[in-house]
Structure formats: C-alpha cells, structure tokens
Amino acid sequence: SEWRRAWVYGRVWRRTMRFSNLVRRAGRSCYYPRVRLVRSDGWRDRVSVRLLHGQDPDEFRSSADALAHSFGAVSCRVRQDKPRRLWLDLIHADPLRAPIAPPALAELSDLIDLRKVPVGITETGRRWLLRLLGNHLLVVGSTGAGKSSVMWSLLWHLAPAIAAGHVQVFGIDPKGGMELGRAPGLFRRLVFDNGGDAVELLEDLAALMRSRAETFRRAGSAAWTPTSGSPFVVLVVDELADVVAYQTDRGLKARAVNALQVITSQGRAPGVGVVGQVQDPRKAVIEFRHLFPTKVALRLDEPDQVDLALGDGARERGAAAHEISEDTPGVAWTVVDGRRAVERARAFHITDAHLADLNRYLTAGRPTPLPLPPAPASAPATVLGDAA
Numbered sequence: 001s002e003w004r005r006a007w008v009y010g011r012v013w014r015r016t017m018r019f020s021n022l023v024r025r026a027g028r029s030c031y032y033p034r035v036r037l038v039r040s041d042g043w044r045d046r047v048s049v050r051l052l053h054g055q056d057p058d059e060f061r062s063s064a065d066a067l068a069h070s071f072g073a074v075s076c077r078v079r080q081d082k083p084r085r086l087w088l089d090l091i092h093a094d095p096l097r098a099p100i101a102p103p104a105l106a107e108l109s110d111l112i113d114l115r116k117v118p119v120g121i122t123e124t125g126r127r128w129l130l131r132l133l134g135n136h137l138l139v140v141g142s143t144g145a146g147k148s149s150v151m152w153s154l155l156w157h158l159a160p161a162i163a164a165g166h167v168q169v170f171g172i173d174p175k176g177g178m179e180l181g182r183a184p185g186l187f188r189r190l191v192f193d194n195g196g197d198a199v200e201l202l203e204d205l206a207a208l209m210r211s212r213a214e215t216f217r218r219a220g221s222a223a224w225t226p227t228s229g230s231p232f233v234v235l236v237v238d239e240l241a242d243v244v245a246y247q248t249d250r251g252l253k254a255r256a257v258n259a260l261q262v263i264t265s266q267g268r269a270p271g272v273g274v275v276g277q278v279q280d281p282r283k284a285v286i287e288f289r290h291l292f293p294t295k296v297a298l299r300l301d302e303p304d305q306v307d308l309a310l311g312d313g314a315r316e317r318g319a320a321a322h323e324i325s326e327d328t329p330g331v332a333w334t335v336v337d338g339r340r341a342v343e344r345a346r347a348f349h350i351t352d353a354h355l356a357d358l359n360r361y362l363t364a365g366r367p368t369p370l371p372l373p374p375a376p377a378s379a380p381a382t383v384l385g386d387a388a
Contacts, residue, residue, distance in 0.1 A: 004045055005038035008071060016070040020063040024052050036085070041124070043095050045073070047088040048081065057086050057316065079318035089318065095123050096331050099349035102156050105361050110160035114167075114232060119153035120330070120347040128345035130154065130294060130334075132234065134223065136264050136274040138289055139332075140281045140309040141298030146329030147277045148179055149347035150296055151236060154275065155186055156350060156358060158234070162186060163362055168231045170205065172198045174242035183355045185362035187236075194242045199252050202243075202259035205235055205272065209263055212270035224271025233272045235263065240276040245285045257287070264291035281309035293337040297321040298330070310335040310342070317342050 017023050017032050024031045033055065036048040049060070060067070061078045068076035073090035080086050100121050114133035122128050130137060132154070141147045161167040171187045173180035174194035184190055191197045212230065216223070224232065237243060237260075244260060247253040264274055265288075278286055281300070289295075297309040303322045306315040310333065319333040319342040330347040 001038050001040045001045075004040050005035065008045070009035055009038060009047060012070065016067065020066050020070070022055075022059060022063060024054060043091070043093040043123075045071075045088075045090045045092070047090060049086050049088060051084045051086065053084075055084075060086060060088065075323065077318050077320055080316045087318070094328070095125065096121070096328060096344070096346040099330070100346055102153060102348035102350060102354065105156075105159060105357065108157060108160045110164040110166060112157060112161050114226075117154055117157050119150055119157070120345050122343055122345040128334075128343070128347070130296075131336075132273045133232070133271075134268045134273075135294055136268065136292045137276070137294045137296065138240075138286070138292035139275070139277045139296045139298070140279070140300070141277075141332070142279060142301055144326065144329060145298035145300075145324070146331070146347065147279075147298055148238075149330035149350060150298075150332065151238070151275060151277060152183075152350035152355070153348040155183070155236070156348065156354070159186070159358055159361060161232075166226070166231055167234060169234045169236060170201060171236045171238070172201060172243060173238045174198070175239060179238045180236065182352070183359045183362075185359040194247055194256075195249070195252060198243055199255045199259065202235075202256055202263070205233070205267075206259045206262045208233070209267045209270045209272050212272075213266065216270060223269040228271070230271060235272065235274045237274065237276045240278045241280060241285045244287075261288050261291065264288060281305050283308070295335050296332045297335075298332040299324040299326065306333075311337075314342060319344075 013035060014032050022033060031052050033052055034050045036050050039046040057078055057080045064076040064078055067088065068074065068090060071090050073092055075091045077089035078086060079089065115131050116129040117132055118127045119130050120128040139147050139150050155169065158167050162169060168188045169186050171180040171190045173192050177192040180190060181192065189201060191201050221228065224230065244253065244257045247256060263272060276292065283289065295310050297306060297319065298321065300306060300309060300321045303315065306319055306321050307313065309321065310319055314335050317340060319335065321333045324331050330349060332345060332347065334343045334345065
C-alpha cells in the first residue's frame with residue numbers, strides 16, 4: 001500500500017488534479033485535494049482523499065473515468081466517507097468476473113441460521129449472507145441481470161431445512177411457471193398466475209400470520225424462534241409488479257396490495273419472510289418498498305435507478321449497479337436498512353442441472369413437514385398446511 005501510494009499516486013497526483021480541474025486557486029496559490037492514505041487489496045486500490053473547502057464528491061464523480069485512466073485502473077468508484085472525506089476505489093480487476101458454483105446439497109445442513117443464509121461471494125472473498133429471519137428481501141434488476149440467481153441461491157441453501165420441515169416455501173410466478181415451476185418440489189403451494197389464486201394465497205398467508213401472532217402472544221413469546229414448533233414461512237414472488245401494479249382487475253389488485261402490505265409490515269415477528277423480485281424500481285410500481293429492509297440491486301439501466309432501488313444516497317456511498325456488465329449476471333449491490341455500508345457480491349450460478357438435482361432431492365423420500373397452525377375462522381377456507 002505504501003509503495004503504491006508513493007509510486008503510483010504520489011508522483012502524478014498534483015498533475016492529475018490540475019488536468020482534471022479538481023484544484024482551487026486563490027491569487028497565485030494553488031490548493032490540491034490531499035491523499036490521506038492508500039490501501040491496496042490486489043484487485044483494487046482504496047484511496048482516501050480529503051476535499052478542499054468548497055468541493056463536493058460530485059466533482060470527483062464527474063471525473064471518475066479520467067481518474068481511472070490517469071492511475072491505470074479499469075474503473076473508479078467514488079464513495080462519500082465523512083464530511084470533506086471520500087474514497088476513490090480504483091479497480092484493476094473484477095474478482096467476481098467468473099461464475100461461482102454452489103456447494104453440493106450433500107454438504108448442507110438442515111440446521112441453517114436464517115439470519116445468515118449464504119447466497120454467493122462478496123468481492124472481498126467472504127460469503128455473501130442475506131438475512132431471512134425478521135426480514136423481507138426486495139431484488140431489483142433489469143431483464144437478464146440474474147435476479148433468479150439470488151432467489152435460487154437462497155432456496156438452494158434452504159433445501160435441507162425445507163426437506164426436514166423446518167422451512168415451508170410458497171410461491172407466486174405470474175409468468176406461468178417459467179421460473180419457479182423449474183423446481184416445484186421446493187414449494188408447499190405454488191401459483192402460476194397473478195389472478196384470483198395468487199390473491200387467495202396472499203390472503204391465506206396474511207391470515208396465517210395473524211393466527212401465529214395471536215398464538216405467540218398468548219404463549220408470552222415476542223417472536224418466532226426455531227424452537228417454536230412452527231416452520232419458518234418464506235413467500236417468493238417472481239415479478240412482484242405483475243401482482244401489485246400491472247393487475248388489470250382493480251378488485252384483485254387492491255386485495256393483493258392490502259395482503260402484501262399486511263405481510264410485509266407485520267410478518268417478521270411471526271416468522272414469515274417475503275422475497276420479491278421486480279424489474280422497475282420506481283415507487284409508483286412498488287409503493288411499499290420501504291417495508292423491505294434488505295434491498296438487492298443487480299444490473300440497472302440508468303444511474304438514477306440506483307437510489308430508487310436501494311434508497312436515497314446509495315450511489316453516493318459507492319453502489320454502482322448501473323455499471324454492472326451484462327457479462328456478469330448475478331452481480332449485485334446490497335443495502336440493509338440501518339447500515340451505511342453497501343456491499344458488492346455475486347450470487348451462486350444455479351444451472352438447470354442444479355435445479356433438477358434440487359427437485360429430485362426434495363421429492364425423493366421427503367419427510368412429512370411440520371404442520372402449520374390453523375388459520376382463524378374468519379380466514380378463507382383453504383388451510384395452508386393442507387395445501388398440495
């Protein structure tokens with residue numbers, strides 16, 4: 001790090017600042033942004049810069065390409081750190097360039113920690129972990145960005161727990177089963193449209209959630225735990241906008257939105273988690289996206305879509321989902337509510353062969369799942385635990 005600070009940046013820093021118009025002049029004096037420290041990770045250099053009075057990070061963002069070329073990097077990310085401080089991430093190689101195979105099903109344990117479900121590898125080489133317990137997950141990305149990689153990686157690692165009855169998964173696939181129908185053995189109940197059956201499933205889950213909350217309240221329990229005797233419930237909705245925004249029947253649309261808002265606002269404590277996928281990050285499409293504490297953005301088309309998908313200020317903190325290459329599906333940026341840091345990672349590459357193995361694993365010798373608590377008497381007649 002110190003060698004690169006002196007040899008790569010120290011020799012040409014002032015000249016690069018002048019040529020990039022990132023200096024300030026007062027009379028005959030010229031003032032330069034100062035390098036505080038350099039940390040080299042092999043594939044990138046992190047350069048901490050102290051800004052001049054009157055400067056803002058946008059000046060460096062507009063010169064990011066010029067800075068990358070000046071310092072021999074492939075690209076340059078600008079992240080705001082503290083007032084008058086920012087990080088320049090000068091990328092020399094992409095550690096997430098190659099697809100990542102998932103671990104073998106035989107190596108997975110049915111006692112998975114729902115607070116840390118592995119779905120891939122971060123660019124720093126650590127496991128990419130997503131929380132399901134007490135959480136909802138919104139996955140946003142353009143067509144072909146690899147949204148399904150995140151969803152299938154989650155379900156791949158949940159498979160032993162699903163087989164043991166510790167987790168039950170319900171699914172809605174408005175595309176007629178083109179996605180979720182590739183491994184139907186995972187799902188306790190699976191709907192292949194965005195019509196009445198999908199709305200009924202959502203309302204049944206909302207009723208189940210209320211029933212569980214009442215049961216836990218009477219038992220003096222604040223929230224679902226692995227020892228509560230009830231399976232953790234995961235609802236997967238592929239193309240969430242088809243259910244809550246593009247539905248032409250106003251009555252069905254209103255029922256779907258109401259049920260999903262109830263589940264996402266109240267379902268975390270009773271042990272119900274939602275995984276929703278959507279292409280369009282606009283608030284007009286998903287009005288209640290604030291109810292998803294964890295947001296994952298894969299490749300997006302426009303820079304402005306980054307903050308729409310991940311929340312205000314995400315692009316300032318370094319999330320560059322609009323710069324993800326089309327050649328790296330499954331690469332994403334993650335933001336968790338309450339955390340300032342953003343994380344770049346790549347989901348495991350789940351192939352058709354993997355899905356065939358997954359389906360066989362869950363349909364051959366699958367034990368009887370733990371029963372779900374009955375829904376209240378006022379709920380729809382379908383009982384989720386008895387659904388085929």
